[in-house]
Every structure is written in C-alpha cells, then in structure tokens.
Amino acid sequence: MPIKKRSEAQQLVATEAMSWRNLALQSSRYQRLNKTHKLDTIEFAQLAYHTLAGENWLQQHARPKAALIARQHHEHWDGSGYPMSTAGPDICLEARLAKLYDSYLGLRKAKTYAQANDHATSINKLTYGDGYLQPSQFDPHLLERFLNAKQAIATLYSLSDLAN
Numbered sequence: 001m002p003i004k005k006r007s008e009a010q011q012l013v014a015t016e017a018m019s020w021r022n023l024a025l026q027s028s029r030y031q032r033l034n035k036t037h038k039l040d041t042i043e044f045a046q047l048a049y050h051t052l053a054g055e056n057w058l059q060q061h062a063r064p065k066a067a068l069i070a071r072q073h074h075e076h077w078d079g080s081g082y083p084m085s086t087a088g089p090d091i092c093l094e095a096r097l098a099k100l101y102d103s104y105l106g107l108r109k110a111k112t113y114a115q116a117n118d119h120a121t122s123i124n125k126l127t128y129g130d131g132y133l134q135p136s137q138f139d140p141h142l143l144e145r146f147l148n149a150k151q152a153i154a155t156l157y158s159l160s161d162l163a164n
Helices: 008-024 028-034 041-048 050-060 064-072 093-108 119-128 140-148 150-159
Strands: none
Touching: 041 050, 050 064, 064 093, 093 119, 093 140, 119 140, 119 150, 140 150
C-alpha cells in the first residue's frame, strides 16, 4: 500500500503535534517521571495522560489534526497501545509515524533504568522485538520503509542534536 506524499501544510501539522509532545514532556509534571526508575502502574498512568492533555490543549487552540496526533501517538497497530486501544488504519498516519519515531529515539536515549542502544541494536529491537517493543505495534508498511532506510536514519541521527 503506497503512502501518499504529504503537503507542506500537513507536514507542519504533524511537526506541531510532535513539538507539543516534546515540550509537554519537559514540564515539571512529566519531568519528575522521566527521572525515576522504571515506572510503576500509577506513574505510568500519569505519564500516559500526556496524550490526552496534549489533545485537550491542541483542541483548545484550534488544532484538530495535531490534537488527534497527540492523542494517538502511543496507539499500536495491533491495538495494544493507549489511551483508546485504537488499531490499524484507524490510527492516523502521522500518529503511526510518530510512534515509530518516538520508539527509535526512546531506544537510543539513556534512561535511569536502561542504557542507550546503538543504531544496530535499536534497529534489531524494532525488527524482532525486545519484550517491551514488538514489531506488531507498528504499521508494517511504515516499519518496512523505516528499515529499508536504516542507513539514512543512522546518518540523520548522528547529525542531530539528539546524538550529542
């Protein structure tokens, strides 16, 4: 199934939604959760709320598409995600892309409870799973395209501020 090329306006909406997500997770409410050990059930629920908080804020600021992306960016293709257990093509394309982007970056970033992975290990975990991530969580066509571009992804990551 080919993926349609997005207009500049559509790309801007997706960028705005991901920018909100990155900013929201820097707030004191969520920063405290980023610095803890592996999250317990209550801490995970508090962190998971950022999807709904983002949706609400973006709706109030007349950004309906960005709000949808914020709400759905932790939904999984197989229906095992949150907050609504939305599955497959019912998840908007931009949120499916955000899920893949977020997962790759999460694997590359050091956490208090897990070391950062190198590119090859991150690609392996996206391809085969690791007990937390599973390939079934991702749109199979997007995952295939991502994996086919793994060298370009490695280069882009190494050139970004995230690598430093």
